[in-house]
Amino acid sequence: MNTATTGEAVQKEDSMWKQKELINGNYARLARAHEEGRKVASTFVPGNLNELLMCFDFVRNLPEINALQNGLRKKSGAMVREAEKAGHSEDVCAYVKADLGMMMQGNIGPMGEPLPKPDILVLSYTGCFTFMKWFELVREQYQCETAMLHVPYQGDGTITPNMRDYVVKQIKEDLIPTLERVSGVKFDIDRLREYLVESAKAEDDLVWVLQSAKNKPSPIDAYFGGVYYIGPAFTAFRGTPEATDYYATLRREVAERLAAGKGPITPDGEMGEERYRLVVEGPPNWTHFREFWKMFHEEGAVVVASTYTKVGGVFDFGFRHDPTNPLESLAEYCLGCYTNLNLPTRADMLTQYVEDYQADGLLINSIKSCNSFSAGQLLLLREVEDRTGKPGAFVETDLVDPRYFSAANVKTRLESYFQMISQKRERHAA
Amino acid sequence: MKCFIGIDLGSTTTKALLMDADSKVLGRGITNSRSNYDIATTVAKREAFADARFNLFRASLSSVEALDGRLDEFLASLERNFRLEQYLEQLADLEATCKNHAADPRFSGQTQLVGEVLDQLFDQLHAEAPEYFAPGAKRKSDFFRDVAGSRYLAVGEAVAKEEGLAFDVLLNIYDRSIIEVENRTGDSDTSGKVLGALDRTFESAGNGLGAAAAEVRGHIGEALQIELEETYVVGTGYGRARLPFSKEHIRSEILCHGLGAHVMYDGTRTVLDIGGQDTKAIQIDADGIVENFQMNDRCAAGCGRYLGYIADEMNVGVHELGPIASKATRTVRINSTCTVFAGAELRDRLSLGEKREDILAGLHRAIILRALSLLSRSGGVRDQFTFTGGVANNEAAVRALETLVRENYGDVAINIDPESIYTGALGAATFALRAGEA
Numbered sequence: 054m055n056t057a058t059t060g061e062a063v064q065k066e067d068s069m070w071k072q073k074e075l076i077n078g079n080y081a082r083l084a085r086a087h088e089e090g091r092k093v094a095s096t097f098v099p100g101n102l103n104e105l106l107m108c109f110d111f112v113r114n115l116p117e118i119n120a121l122q123n124g125l126r127k128k129s130g131a132m133v134r135e136a137e138k139a140g141h142s143e144d145v146c147a148y149v150k151a152d153l154g155m156m157m158q159g160n161i162g163p164m165g166e167p168l169p170k171p172d173i174l175v176l177s178y179t180g181c182f183t184f185m186k187w188f189e190l191v192r193e194q195y196q197c198e199t200a201m202l203h204v205p206y207q208g209d210g211t212i213t214p215n216m217r218d219y220v221v222k223q224i225k226e227d228l229i230p231t232l233e234r235v236s237g238v239k240f241d242i243d244r245l246r247e248y249l250v251e252s253a254k255a256e257d258d259l260v261w262v263l264q265s266a267k268n269k270p271s272p273i274d275a276y277f278g279g280v281y282y283i284g285p286a287f288t289a290f291r292g293t294p295e296a297t298d299y300y301a302t303l304r305r306e307v308a309e310r311l312a313a314g315k316g317p318i319t320p321d322g323e324m325g326e327e328r329y330r331l332v333v334e335g336p337p338n339w340t341h342f343r344e345f346w347k348m349f350h351e352e353g354a355v356v357v358a359s360t361y362t363k364v365g366g367v368f369d370f371g372f373r374h375d376p377t378n379p380l381e382s383l384a385e386y387c388l389g390c391y392t393n394l395n396l397p398t399r400a401d402m403l404t405q406y407v408e409d410y411q412a413d414g415l416l417i418n419s420i421k422s423c424n425s426f427s428a429g430q431l432l433l434l435r436e437v438e439d440r441t442g443k444p445g446a447f448v449e450t451d452l453v454d455p456r457y458f459s460a461a462n463v464k465t466r467l468e469s470y471f472q473m474i475s476q477k478r479e480r481h482a483a
Numbered sequence: 484m485k486c487f488i489g490i491d492l493g494s495t496t497t498k499a500l501l502m503d504a505d506s507k508v509l510g511r512g513i514t515n516s517r518s519n520y521d522i523a524t525t526v527a528k529r530e531a532f533a534d535a536r537f538n539l540f541r542a543s544l545s546s547v548e549a550l551d552g553r554l555d556e557f558l559a560s561l562e563r564n565f566r567l568e569q570y571l572e573q574l575a576d577l578e579a580t581c582k583n584h585a586a587d588p589r590f591s592g593q594t595q596l597v598g599e600v601l602d603q604l605f606d607q608l609h610a611e612a613p614e615y616f617a618p619g620a621k622r623k624s625d626f627f628r629d630v631a632g633s634r635y636l637a638v639g640e641a642v643a644k645e646e647g648l649a650f651d652v653l654l655n656i657y658d659r660s661i662i663e664v665e666n667r668t669g670d671s672d673t674s675g676k677v678l679g680a681l682d683r684t685f686e687s688a689g690n691g692l693g694a695a696a697a698e699v700r701g702h703i704g705e706a707l708q709i710e711l712e713e714t715y716v717v718g719t720g721y722g723r724a725r726l727p728f729s730k731e732h733i734r735s736e737i738l739c740h741g742l743g744a745h746v747m748y749d750g751t752r753t754v755l756d757i758g759g760q761d762t763k764a765i766q767i768d769a770d771g772i773v774e775n776f777q778m779n780d781r782c783a784a785g786c787g788r789y790l791g792y793i794a795d796e797m798n799v800g801v802h803e804l805g806p807i808a809s810k811a812t813r814t815v816r817i818n819s820t821c822t823v824f825a826g827a828e829l830r831d832r833l834s835l836g837e838k839r840e841d842i843l844a845g846l847h848r849a850i851i852l853r854a855l856s857l858l859s860r861s862g863g864v865r866d867q868f869t870f871t872g873g874v875a876n877n878e879a880a881v882r883a884l885e886t887l888v889r890e891n892y893g894d895v896a897i898n899i900d901p902e903s904i905y906t907g908a909l910g911a912a913t914f915a916l917r918a919g920e921a
Binding site for chain 1: 721734735736737738761770772773774775776777778860862
């Protein structure tokens, strides 16, 4: 979800450089944390309480981000194999194995700097059961403190006051005291409010950028480009002025592209004519990210909306972090993450995306080692096809296990899908 | 005459199909894909053009009275002789290539012996060649590699033994040479070979055509003069990116199979294609336009290759599997469709005393179950259902499919075209026709 490239030179805009600085800065802080006497918290992207952790001066480490960064850098395959050698099965989430494998190899992070032992593992449980097991394994390794926030699943598709109160109560009575104890820093709610002001500003700009894809041509790719755009807001930077600044810059750049009638920028340069507009469900593949993206952009396919860019928060239906109700809004944020939504809500969301973004259809990238995302995806596909009348398609890859990316197979499916859309269009025109 | 051409580059075979402006199929050609798609494309296309010529001969010769009631026989003889001419051309190439390799310094000291053995070997292969193409002769396959290879090895072994040469030497020379020969397209002079075949046919038949021979020759000559123009080519299949033409000339195999099945049976709504390395379940509408599809993922379980693997494990030809399985009296339940585990499962069952045919029936059922899962994911089986690909020629697979489709989807018309291996090429040719007319 962050900038990372290998191989040929990539065109970079200001926002990209800013993001790169943010990421490199955070890895450097992690490497120095303990010698500087700072405490480290590890936490996951969905439902992350970054602003809260900042209130206790924790340096934030996000294991999924490490795994995907290692995937982008072609390092994850060896890590996955290392974890399998230690007894983890082939079907286990590849993020988990890449993380454990990295630890077994000496815990050197994606940028080549050592990652510190965490002082606390903060699990905000938002729908992915594997996260819990993952932290159990990490805890066993480091014998460190853990704090778990139990976020109720949106089984009925709504957030009730009860659910919100339940989360707030845990934050107040359990999480904050634990974080105070581990960090030695007293909680200051006004400090939290200040961060949330920044978060809300960044979220406004992020939503503006993502919704710019409603234009034709879309100035952005909301999946392959989108994973970069969500980077700061979904990870260790939400709530910082630097992240707010990043989003202001990004918004300006996208506004310029829009005004100039330009399409998205890709690692291979400006994209050509927009021929297909797609909504994509599911995480991307990281080990062959550029190759995968190329299969889209060289056919003129732009992703105009995606659900993966909502895993660290669904902001495009109005939710913002709210400094006037800080703890309540943290609770609502966790409850509203994409991974915590039930299938009917996801179907509604996808249908709405296909319609609002005038997409040609829904494409699902089903992740081999992620059951929590994949369960029910075919039902989603059928449902959205029926409701929109637009054709759907299904490809299968993996997050960071390179063995599960079969380029020929994926390309055949994608090309078939694009040609299927063209054929339908031609007939419609005739 | 305008020809619209579809080419389907498969993992095992490459198919070409020629169509005229009225959507009539003019000819079909097939060759093994080798590892060289350019060659495979050239050869398959040439085969399809040759097939088209034979269809033109048929049309033209139907007016020859002397051939009344025996036209089929005459054309079959002409075609066999044509195949023989092709074979001899490649055999001469193989001989020259082998002799060239025999000069390699690694054989110094026995260069002369190797040369003599090769002379004897190829003399015999040339001499016996007409037998392979005699009426009623059975060939395991029509591909040069298969026909010449099996004879080279058999004859070579005997000659080498007699002359006191290590058989390995011959093997080594063959392995190097066959790859080179297969990667050359050879002489493209179809007319010359047809005329050569015609001479052979007249000679061998003693056919009493008498004065009509000249008439026949005239018709053939005229038919050979008809220009078959390569108007528009569309390619599909896994090697499509390697085709020597631009993107507009390439269609996905899913679209081609969908359209091909529609052209074969216009009532088709669901298509199942089981090829060498992939299985496709496709839903199409009344116009043959794809509505939905599912493909097997990174694993070849449940594909044609699985059967190939089983055949290797059992030491039988892949074409023998269906007939053996058809003798089953019960179906052994096979749990794993993993290609790699299949061998273990097979041996395990044999050791438990299960009969070979019963196990094979179970393996066929397992493959079809896997295909059924893809079908259900693509939207199920709708009437009519068309089954295509190499596995559609396997009677045991077809029987398992019929049973399982009936159990799960009730009465559905199941279509299997004898030329189903050309479904993708037919779809591609139809796309070529549409694009060429546009």
